[in-house]
Amino acid sequence: MNVAVIGGGFSGILAAYLLEKKGINVTVYEKEEYIGGHCKTIVNKDFYIELGTILSFTKGIKELLIELNVDYSERFIYRNFVDENYHPAEHMLRDDVVILVSELSRLKTILEKYSPYLDEINFGDIPEDLMIPFNKFLEKHDLRFISQIIVPHLSSFGFGCIDNINSYYVFKVFNVNTLYSFISGEKLLFINKGTSELIKKLSQKISDIRYSLQVTNVEVVEDKVKVETPYSLDFFDKVLITTKLPRGVIKDKLYNNLMKKIDTNPFIACAYEVSNPDLVTTYYKSHLGLTGKIQFFYASKQNNKIILVAYAYGLIEKDIIDGITNDIKKLGININHLITVKQWYIFPHLKSTNLTRSFYKDISERQKVSNICLIGSLVSKPSIDNLYLSVKNSIDEIIRNK
Structure with missing residues (x-):
């Protein structure tokens, strides 16, 4: 099974890590020259400055940090x-x-x-x-x-x-x-060397990450999914999309409708x-x-x-x-x-003018029969702890149905 993950933020890198752990071939496409998305830490000498995702309430994500040997601390704010x-x-x-x-x-x-x-x-x-x-x-x-x-x-x-x-x-x-x-005022969880450290540890377990490649076309062709960039073309058994794509990139009416409205x-x-x-x-x-x-x-x-x-x-x-x-x-x-x-x-x-009661339910039903899936913050609340659980569940479902 070959899977493409579009978007190299936390959700995309986590998905690729979890898939590769199960022995599945994964390719990550990231339009920027760096991965991590909102997990962005800059370093001045031995000072770690978090610019995006800062902290987490959850105890659930600790299992991932312990698994990857990422140092963290908990403190009151x-x-x-x-x-x-x-x-x-x-x-x-x-x-x-x-x-x-x-x-x-x-x-x-x-x-x-x-x-x-x-x-x-x-x-x-x-x-x-x-x-x-x-x-x-x-x-x-x-x-x-x-x-x-x-x-x-x-x-x-x-x-x-x-x-x-x-x-x-x-x-x-x-x-x-x-x-x-x-x-x-419960304690909050902080990664000692910043969330970029988490991304680094995840990416060290991923074989194929492609940088500075904007995906321009995602299209089902028979039983495969074609993924194109300005410079390449590949076919996959399944494609996981973690980020908003420009209108018209996904050749699927329902998914493209989401991208237009999001x-x-x-x-x-x-x-x-x-x-x-x-x-x-x-x-x-x-x-x-x-x-x-x-x-x-x-x-x-x-x-x-x-x-x-x-x-x-x-x-x-x-x-x-x-x-x-x-x-x-x-x-x-x-x-x-x-x-x-x-x-x-x-x-x-989605703004109130675009949101309907069944919008996300329709997406969920579509994903049961499609080899293109939306995961991460496109379909779940964008906190790092919830994204961890959401992506983990999505990957477990893919593994069960492969």
Whole structure:
């Protein structure tokens, strides 16, 4: 069996690793000159700076890290909030927290009837009640304070504004247990040498990775799948697609329809060297969900060097970068210099105008009979822990049916 994996991000490299472990021939196509996607770590001497995927709540992914001998640590993250005047602000007032606890209990009851839909690892059939924008869902159920817990993380993880994001997506990403994890401040998992170390260890087990090759055509020809690039043509028994492809590349009406409708959020990461020693993760309350505004920053210290990484929605423009820099300085932070600026496109999803209740279910049904499959964040929530489980399940299914 020969399998092609299109996209060399975490999902693609993990899929190739798991397939090759089972003795299946795998070819990975990556359009960039490097692999890893959002698992992007830059190194300054012995300092590891994470620009994309930062952390994970899950205990599940530990098995992969242990298997690959990747060093990790678990630690608490302390969070600050600042208001529109750049003054320290409470996340929530004490009296509001009491109401929040009551709302969480009520939310748990509300969502119980949707658990068959929300507990699935991948996206699937969508209940009618969850097709509405998240702010409308909160209004409908008179949930006034839950947004104060969700919004900072919704924004900082790049999922957008509660006025625009579909309730189904929100509750697939932030279920009640996850919300309680935020409130209780559970330890988070960090890879000591950055997520690029995980990609490196996975790629060392993969025989055929092709770099800087943009796939231009994916087409079923009899019982094989033709994969073309500007410079090559190959045939495979199965093709796994992990990333959004340009319109018309996939010669399959249903899959191409997804590629036409799928959207992402442009997101910017800026890394600075600073001289303030006691910084903690800080959210800008008045900016959350707004385009062109810093959402939050986190800082880390290693070997007497402090690096701050800030995130904002939007496309890279000098005015936006200047605004991020100024918003950091207004907190009294001394910036030594800017290290890098990185453009990301994150959270593949469908806007409410394009999303139908059966969209993902139709994709899932198609994949049962097609030798072209979509995996990773195209069909599952884009957290590294969930992607691990999702891709693992997809590969197990392929192995069973080969």
